[in-house]
Amino acid sequence: MVNRPPNSYDVAKAAGVSQSAVSRAFSPGRSIAEKTRSKIFKVAQELDYKPNAIARSMSTARTNTTQQSGMVGVIVTRLEDPFFSKILNAFSRALQQMGLHVLLFSVESEAEVDNALYEFLQYQVDGVIISSAILSQKMAEGCRQHGTPVVLYNRYTKDKGISSVRVENFEGGRMVANLLVDTHHERIAFIAGAQGEPTNRDREQGFASRLNERGAELYKRDEGDYTFESGHAAALRLLSLAEPPDAIFCASDVMALGVIHAAKLEFKLSISKDLSVVGFDDIPAASWPGYQLTTIRQPVEKMTQEAVNILIEKMENPEQKAQTCLFPGQLILRESVRKS
Amino acid sequence: MVNRPPNSYDVAKAAGVSQSAVSRAFSPGRSIAEKTRSKIFKVAQELDYKPNAIARSMSTARTNTTQQSGMVGVIVTRLEDPFFSKILNAFSRALQQMGLHVLLFSVESEAEVDNALYEFLQYQVDGVIISSAILSQKMAEGCRQHGTPVVLYNRYTKDKGISSVRVENFEGGRMVANLLVDTHHERIAFIAGAQGEPTNRDREQGFASRLNERGAELYKRDEGDYTFESGHAAALRLLSLAEPPDAIFCASDVMALGVIHAAKLEFKLSISKDLSVVGFDDIPAASWPGYQLTTIRQPVEKMTQEAVNILIEKMENPEQKAQTCLFPGQLILRESVRKS
């Protein structure tokens, strides 16, 4: 049988002090004599004592309004997508840097979000970040009751209590419209991400409305589900038209890659010369020599950092109002769009 | 000010029962009258009561040897690599399915592993999974003291107490050697992953030794760091040789993609005709129409599931011995290697 790991009483006894003293020694900023502290540390080291974070959070729960469990719940969708794993990594690193711990839930549909949130609340997380999904009004209330701040990433809701950090999708769509009109494309198509998905909707509306403002119009619209395969399939349909498009804007880079593969292999087209392709996100592959995809970059590092900052502010001060933070996308001109 | 969420006493009072009864009602399998239980549930619903998982784990810690905190620590490396995000997703889903919660730590070097482990232990995780990294002997002891099982994924150590799940890297390397010799390649090169990395070492040794057994030899060796860019750069060097290789085996698919881009764009080579390329892992992009990369597939789903099973067995029965589980890689023949 494994004998239980040492607790603060074991250390106290061995060091000849009270248990309170041990507790203080491990709580930065508490009043304790330097001599006592070092003695306690020495003994703790020998016994290989580690403070029990679970017990600590049980105690602090009572008084401390700020950090209680030290855990932040992170809900992620489409984790296998390179863009989203990049986001998770950024969140994870940023949170770790702040001494916070991430309780992760990978969901495959919005329906799973509420359940994940429920579990997070049971675990007394100090805050929640939800990437590319929203929560129900009911769970928003639940979080409010628990005093647990929530920040949405890549999404927003009408609920005034929920913060949101995202890129300006509508504006990003407009930028692409301008680019394709400026370069004199005549049959401009759009391949949408998942149906009814807000991010896609905003990009598409910005794109289509700006096209109209510029006196152009959307030639064709097709739809995928944000995967390479779906982009590839949509391109096959579009390029089989009697009059195929001369430009395709995709709601995401991954789909744009599918389009490029289809155009080059299936139709022997030259990208940019015969067909211009634009993506959104700026994933690593977008800059690979074989792609050189023109796209709208999301400043992921800055955005995730800001989301973490907003969360922490609200954790430290519950009176803090919810915030909405919009980041402009950046047009990255590479080689997949013809010059004029 | 937010008023505190209800606890079991609040529910007990409102339902006219004891706090113990409330606790039992929420613990499956405890003796309680159906009538009492349903009354408690109704009241709990009205008050929006959720059991406090932190408090629960404080209590169960004393008696229950099995699940204590309900949390499993997962340490991942290179999260931005598509193969690794796939692994994390698989772990996350498998653990969630078992009712476990994942405490995530994303590390960027092996040096961070021990610290992550230390934090996990403080949080009383019931088990730990470490993907593609190892732990120090000191932390292995620490885990043993806490009675916390550890399973290594893609790695192994000499420590008899640490379980390991991985693909047969050595054998995988041999399979590729056989393939390239069978198809009569004459100048066979290898691009290694990170220096001294055990996964790479095993693949390379299996590859090189089998080459020799077959009367062939390694023509050239170069090295990257598992990224696309590094594979691309290594290919540039290799293909600039007066006598460039006619086959390149890469320690990972991502690097192989870099090789393909370099060969096609920089050297106008035809993949398979002028140059055969083989990868390892079988990431999604390997099967994209433009790549059709021949590779060794790792059965990720089965492997992660097995790792979770081993972990849970050990969590349920501390007497359970550590296990090592090796999975054979599967040669996936696509179009990137010439037929003869």
Add this chain to the structure above:
DNA sequence: CTGAAAGCGCTTACAG
């Protein structure tokens, strides 16, 4: 600066 004691919200023998 230090210690005794209450309390965080549960679970679980122990009686009844």
Add this chain to the structure above:
DNA sequence: CTGAAAGCGCTTACAG
């Protein structure tokens, strides 16, 4: 089946 009570390992006023 049910309730009173102890205990999980901490933190934190409160006295001294």
